[in-house]
Amino acid sequence: MDKNRLIVLTGPTAVGKTKLSIELAKKIGGEIISADSMQVYKYMDIGTDKITPEKMDGVPHHLIDFLDPHEDFNVFTFQKLARKAIHDISSRGKVPIIVGGTGFYIQAVIYDIDFTETDEDDTYRRELEERVRQGEAHALFEELKRIDPESALLIHENNSKRVIRALEYYQKTKRPISEHNKEQRAKASAYDFIYFVLTDDRNLIYKRIETRVDQMIKEGLVREVKTLLDMNIDRSATSMQGLGYREVIGYLDGEYDLERAVYLIKRNTRHFAKRQLTWFKREKDVTWIDQKAFLGDDEKTLKEIMRIYEDKYL
Helix, strand or coil, X not given: CXXXXXXXXXXXXXXXXXXXXXXXXXXXXXXXXXXXXXCCECCCCCCCCCCXXXXXXXXXXXXXXXXXXXXXXXXXXXXXXXXXXXXXXXXXXXXXXXXXXXXXXXXHHHCCCCCCCCCCCCHHHHHHHHHHHCCCHHHHHHHHHHHCHHHHHHCCCCCHHHHHHHHHHHHHHCCCHHHHHHHHHCCCCCEEEEEXXXXXXXXXXXXXXXXXXXXXXXXXXXXXXXXXXXXXXXXXXXXXXXXXXXXXXXXHCCCCCHXXXXXXXXXXXXHHHHXXXXXXXXXXXXXXXXXXXXXXXXXXXXXXXXXXXXXXXX
């Protein structure tokens, strides 16, 4: 049986994925599946840099703006919903295009990663969650560094859910989750895919990050976070862990001034972009598209993506 065609367009934050993905979708008759762990949430538009209906330019988008911020969203949910969307898009003769920077989500779909190896007993996980509530997130991250340094390189210290998942996996199986993930990645994919990773001059990406953060503040990020807190969303909710949100919460809680909050958002976003690149460098079967080679000309970049696409499929 022929495998479904699947295009992935990813890369670090602020590399220019959104605009290119729209143009690509229009050229190949595609629909976009967002692989962004925060754009799933309603009422969170500014801090997630969520695409507007106007910018979609008639291209259907899936897995954006549908979940209440009180709810949890994780890789298992994404995997299930993305598979469903791929099937739906393909069944209508369109090409599914996964776009976004959450590498773990993309990997879970492409290689159909199995998350069921550990048993259902969640006693240890609850113990770890309680330790996070008691302010021990840093201590847990140090434990992860000791038992699984490879995972610690790819997981942010503030991403308590993934730190807990990795510690729980080790406690139950006595092996690092990074080993398990490598094995899963070695599986053959259920899809006939091209995995594009966009990159660019690092300083240029950092400059775009700075500009984008300034723009978010101007557009009312602080007001957006206040509104969310007024909705009684717990500060430990998955939605509140997003870049920009947790730093503004610190400002609103009086931990530091707004200038410091803006500095932290920029710094943490730069670190995030760095970790994204580290992740993609470890992936197999990727096609790197370095925009430096096209001098920042989107048309030329798109032309190169189309050349690779046509070579493979037409």
